[in-house]
Amino acid sequence: MNSLFFLTLFLVFIFQTSVNCNDEIHYPFHIKGQQQKGCDTTLSGFELLFKDNITTIHFPSYGDLIVNSISYDTKKIDLLDPKNCTHRVFLNLNLTLTPFQYYYVLKNFTYLNCSTRVLQTSFIEVPCLSGSSYHVYTVDPEVPMPSSCEEVKTVAIPFKYNPYISDNSLGLRLTWNLHESQETKEENQTRDSHTARNTVVGMSICVFVMATVVRIKVHMSRRNFQKKEGQLLHSVADL
Numbered sequence: 344m345n346s347l348f349f350l351t352l353f354l355v356f357i358f359q360t361s362v363n364c365n366d367e368i369h370y371p372f373h374i375k376g377q378q379q380k381g382c383d384t385t386l387s388g389f390e391l392l393f394k395d396n397i398t399t400i401h402f403p404s405y406g407d408l409i410v411n412s413i414s415y416d417t418k419k420i421d422l423l424d425p426k427n428c429t430h431r432v433f434l435n436l437n438l439t440l441t442p443f444q445y446y447y448v449l450k451n452f453t454y455l456n457c458s459t460r461v462l463q464t465s466f467i468e469v470p471c472l473s474g475s476s477y478h479v480y481t482v483d484p485e486v487p488m489p490s491s492c493e494e495v496k497t498v499a500i501p502f503k504y505n506p507y508i509s510d511n512s513l514g515l516r517l518t519w520n521l522h523e524s525q526e527t528k529e530e531n532q533t534r535d536s537h538t539a540r541n542t543v544v545g546m547s548i549c550v551f552v553m554a555t556v557v558r559i560k561v562h563m564s565r566r567n568f569q570k571k572e573g574q575l576l577h578s579v580a581d582l
């Protein structure tokens with residue numbers, strides 16, 4: 344009876360912790376149209392869209408990118424290009440007016456658009472940016488430009504195109520920064536409510552365990568007593 348009561352209490356608290364806020368997406372991110380009590384902080388740049396089981400984030404300079412994973416403690420967000428062309432994202436994505444930066448150290452690379460194929464070892468064609476009559480390369484800005492090429496843009500990106508690296512899984516990792524004032528205030532609020540909840544859950548687990556232990560002890564001592572009684576009766580009978 345006793346432990347059943349505590350178990351119920353315990354489950355109620357567990358349940359409460361998981362319905363309060365979307366477990367997978369939480370602060371500073373939120374899903375468009377899914378703001379709930381306790382998660383109603385809407386920071387610009389952190390809005391995600393959820394459609395057809397796919398979570399995306401919109402960047403005005405590029406468009407929608409698929410959210411593969413978010414790591415809140417290390418502030419990492421891994422994205423995928425729905426069109427499978429990470430170097431098109433690198434070429435166009437401008438993170439200046441967003442809370443995000445690339446997670447990796449950046450280096451300047453020059454995108455070249457060439458009317459003929461360039462047969463130099465440092466020129467590796469980016470297939471998803473090239474067509475039958477033009478060939479796009481990402482090269483070191485120091486490399487002399489062949490006459491058949493024109494510069495598209497020089498941008499600071501994590502790496503140049505490499506056919507051996509599945510850049511879809513490696514490249515589009517961003518990290519984020521909040522404004523100091525926003526961060527302390529809102530993180531404190533979130534932390535405080537989390538701490539309160541964790542305390543309640545921790546305490547109910549503790550009470551539940553203690554109740555169980557007490558029950559087992561009572562049960563055992565009762566059994567011991569019965570055993571001793573039995574022995575006593577035996578010894579009396581033996582006499």
Ligand SMILES: *[C@@H]1O[C@H](CO)[C@@H](O)[C@H](O)[C@H]1NC(C)=O
Pocket residue numbers: 395396
């Ligand atoms: C979304 O996922 C659920 C369960 O994984 C599945 O039943 C549903 O058909 C999916 N919907 C779409 C639009 O893919």
Ligand SMILES: *[C@@H]1O[C@H](CO)[C@@H](O)[C@H](O)[C@H]1NC(C)=O
Pocket residue numbers: 425426427
């Ligand atoms: C994206 O690229 C991977 C590997 O290069 C390929 O297996 C996959 O089919 C591509 N997806 C799309 C939508 O083009």
Ligand SMILES: *[C@@H]1O[C@H](CO)[C@@H](O)[C@H](O)[C@H]1NC(C)=O
Pocket residue numbers: 437438439440498
């Ligand atoms: C990115 O956007 C900012 C602000 O709109 C602009 O000043 C900057 O030149 C852009 N950077 C690139 C590489 O286009």
Ligand SMILES: *[C@@H]1O[C@H](CO)[C@@H](O)[C@H](O)[C@H]1NC(C)=O
Pocket residue numbers: 449450451499
């Ligand atoms: C890239 O080049 C620009 C212009 O020369 C420079 O301001 C910037 O610091 C460089 N970025 C990196 C990561 O080297």
Ligand SMILES: *[C@@H]1O[C@H](CO)[C@@H](O)[C@H](O)[C@H]1NC(C)=O
Pocket residue numbers: 456457472477479495
């Ligand atoms: C390269 O040039 C071709 C035609 O000259 C153009 O259609 C294509 O969009 C260009 N690509 C890039 C990445 O600038």
Ligand SMILES: *[C@@H]1O[C@H](CO)[C@@H](O)[C@H](O)[C@H]1NC(C)=O
Pocket residue numbers: 527528531
């Ligand atoms: C947030 O918490 C830190 C210490 O954890 C404290 O110094 C700061 O004043 C708090 N900020 C607000 C706005 O409550």
